Amino acid sequence: MRHPHTRTIHRRVAGALAAGLLCAAGFAAPAAAAPPADPPAPADGLALTPPMGFNNWNSTQCGADFDATMVQGIADLFVEKGLKDAGYRYVNLDDCWALPERDANGRLVPDPVRFPDGIKAVADYVHAKGLKLGIYTSAGTKTCSNTGFPGALGHEYDDARQFADWGVDYLKYDNCNNQGVDARQRYRTMRDALRATGRPIVYSICEWGENKPWEWAADVGHLWRTTGDISDNWSSMLSILKQNLPLAPYAGPGHWNDPDMLEVGNGGMTDTEYRSHFSLWSVMAAPLLIGTDLRKASRSTYDILGNKEVVAVDQDPLGRQGSVVSSAGGRWVIAKEMADGSRAVALFNESGTAQRIATDARAAGLPGARGYSVRDLWQHRTYNTAGTLAATVPAHGTVLLRVAADPRWAAHPPAVELGLDGGLLLTAATPATLTSTVTDLGGTPARQVSVALTGPAGWRVRATSPASAAVLTTGGTLRTGWRVTAPAGTPPGSYGLTLRAGYRSPSGTAETVQVPLTASVVVPPPSGTSYLGDLPWLSAVNGWGPVERDTSNGESAAGDGRPLTIGGTVYAKGLGVHALGDIAFYTGGACEQVTASVGVDDEKDAKGTVAFEILADDTKAAGTGVLTNAMPAQQLTADISGAQVIRLVVTDGGDGVDSDHADWANARLNC
Template identity: 75%
Template structure:
């Protein structure tokens, strides 16, 4: 665990209290290490001296791995950390309430089993016998009492500790290093079914040694316990942990924002070959429902975790969840992708321009295909049945797993996908395609940019992807109240054969005085199959009402942006990034030089501005802000209409401010991008100092 770039990052215990506790345990205290609250991990000093009261827990190559009949599909359940951290609301009543909701809301029937306790369930000290003590205020009936309640619901209980002297919370509860046998025995006696084993305060003991020690201790209890290795991917556990645990974290900790989720997904996707029944790549828990992303982004989160055969551990407080959250996490068709018995993780087929195609082989021979749009505007994403591994056939059945509707296709698999959205399809060459209406793709060439009071000309397309014809086709286009949307060419067609399109021209006018911002539009196609069955497809779009920049030179931080994505906290105007809260930045400072104007960001970041084809140049001084000391590596990029116009290469905190200028002549949109320098996002506080847009 411990949440790099997370909503709350847990600090490692390194002060005088830690030193006293370590000495009492016969362990050397780690050297105090400065910690970046947006990302750095401290794993303690280099001492490998251990309390030999648990010498029998030393790893042995001769000892067998854990039972192989556990976690044959990715574990599904709940973990409280992402929604509660160590707050008082994490207690016995919450855990029992979650178990109740699993049953009441149908989540148990959908496959969710584990109700897992994270950090802060214990008292800060062991008892006189060296045993762990559940916090009596949080858990008055002890862990055994909670386990009995959860088991009574037909569910299972999970627990947490760390492979170090202390856990990862600020308080630092007792870790299991040197206590593996005793702690594992307690967990088994309490009826625990799942152990999440973290990585903090590990005293520099070799990771394999630490995690094998707990594996052997769990095995010795004789109780079947799913073993989750949470060492953040630091030691590439996918290469060695298949004989140690049932799942292993491949990344740092997730945060409830788009940038964090996207970064973690990209780290996990290349590891497909290492996953399989009983051995899963774990890109961390779900954030669905915690409020930091849109429902579209949460559907992407759930879709991509499912196609990656990831553990599905709900991280939101279900007692407060919205119907939309339950609809996402309870989608049985998507869950079936994650839980497919074949156990294959989806593989990336393409990702050009942020348009991703990921395909997963299923036990029944079908393929699940994710068409994922990383970009900030709607994109057409396409592949073919052959490319995803299906055999040649006359036609294919295509099931939309979010719309819960079936279609046929001649072999092309395509959709226009909203910004940050995912279309999840299950495609089969099983001979059943003929009973379904043809699939169609709707397109508009991206999300429109509209200046208030001025008519914007757009063209929509309805394209028949099916083996059968689409008949009585009609296109409709709608927007907010008061907007004028008018077709200026035919919006109907009697019939569309395979591959044919209905193109319709439209004018879209936002009322004068409409405030700049994002507004919802909807493009819809209605049609019939040759047998007369009605069908429809709907494409949600976003219109951006924009204002042309003034002539001359303008400070970029004085202009309204169209969109802003940031890796940690919000983008700040005229100050550094600071930390998570808005407005907590400091003066922009690079190599000791202070700048009055600019943007303070954190990788990965992208800030978009409307330039309307009227601007020629963007110029700025750029670099890593001094506020994080000697940490941080980033790359600055300027993009014009989706093409990279300038880049710095990797910069570090040792670099002074670097000039960056880009020719953006004729571009409608300019995007200021910061990526990490290839070593993760820890301390990647970046400054666009004194940026000027010339128009």
């Protein structure tokens, strides 16, 4: 499926999904009828673990560099860069591989410019590498690209035979131009056509979750899309995560929930966010289809995609999708049962600031035990814990653990948690007081414990109490006070600090742990009434493109928006955002009220559903219900007295982020 904002035939994921979504405040189970506790694996033995491979669409779409040379180059890189060894197998073609018309015999014709030797020659090349080839078409008269290549509706058996004759191993079957034919009929017909070929072909149903395929497709396809298209930004990834998580009971060997391809490496997110993306898709037992052009990929991209310990979570043969343990305040704990009895546990921080996220082994589903082994799958280190699983997780970060009730737990060093009490909001030349904590979570003592806090060059960071301890026993904590001063004249903005601790295990091995932190240098807000669009923000997360000042969201570069317009009324001042949006402002306890006229911008016609919230120090101070384009602007007023930070939050109304242009018109701050 295509970019949801440019592909004109895209339809929104049905509102029936809304009851099954999660929100930052908590978790809701899907409203759909419950599936069997353990749906049986299909008899064909295909996709017993989630398919892993590559699809070109997210990086090339129909560009000139999508051709046989590219596909063969990706196969080469799978082998050269160790991705094949990590488990990646499928090299999949997306749309635009064919000519726009069938031949005189009604057969599909590969584009002779892109694929001069045909698809079979490419399949032979890929197979010679020990890999498999995938192809794409749509369950309609045309495919989804703007050109519209021949779809398979009415040609299912002939097209399936062609695919099998070419040596195709995987079919992605899209949902465009379907002429209103019942979804179950469309997808079952192609299932039967594929089976009739006698060739084992993994069948990927791409109908975007519109007809709840998780309820009916376990005996139709091997995987089914649960949402609209993913895009290479934090908001899109997060929205799709929240739609897919409640569907855990429907996944299993041979039938997987598919939250769409990976964006890792495409450049729209940070490496921290990409590690979260990869971790969360793995703990959800999602198909792992690389969406970046590996010919241009960085070392960090290969490191993320090639992390075999994370891949092992995704590929666990038990086939469980992880379930939500807790999610309050954007502090997510997601646990996945593993075949060996262990649990993969993701501590995921949705928020824009570092947060402590904690659970325990029993809550994650493990039996009671005196101690547990804990493997950090990104740090590749093993510790022991008496039961607590906790970490200070960076903004948008994920700590992914594999936890087991291991009789040899005491052979590992104790897990040590680092934390920081006190805010990281500083004014230049004014000391801030902080307290660091180092806590032994293990069932064995940590010895010769020391802690250090470092800041940018020129900053003064001084301990005001002891920064070492001879020993910490289980649950023991070293608390150290700090004075941190940014130099006079330091511009407002975000600056990195590092909290680091060293200690020795009972066996004498030296261990080091550290947490990256972000401090914000701020300036007090002006007295009186100010437009928020005229003030600097602490942070801004936006679904598409940057937050715009005094215009609507244009989805791409800064300054590409239009006049803010809600219900026919044009506003000269305000903020234009796109769900999921979150803008934080420093108010320093000196302000009393925020007011705004809010709604969906008129530029999206009848599309777009959003909800607005104003948070004062993470406590909801005001909010709306779900708003649509058909509604006039609503006045929103929040009492923020005493708050240090306020946040303007826009959520997606519970149906994904397609066309969710939201306006904070005339947004004002009274101080």
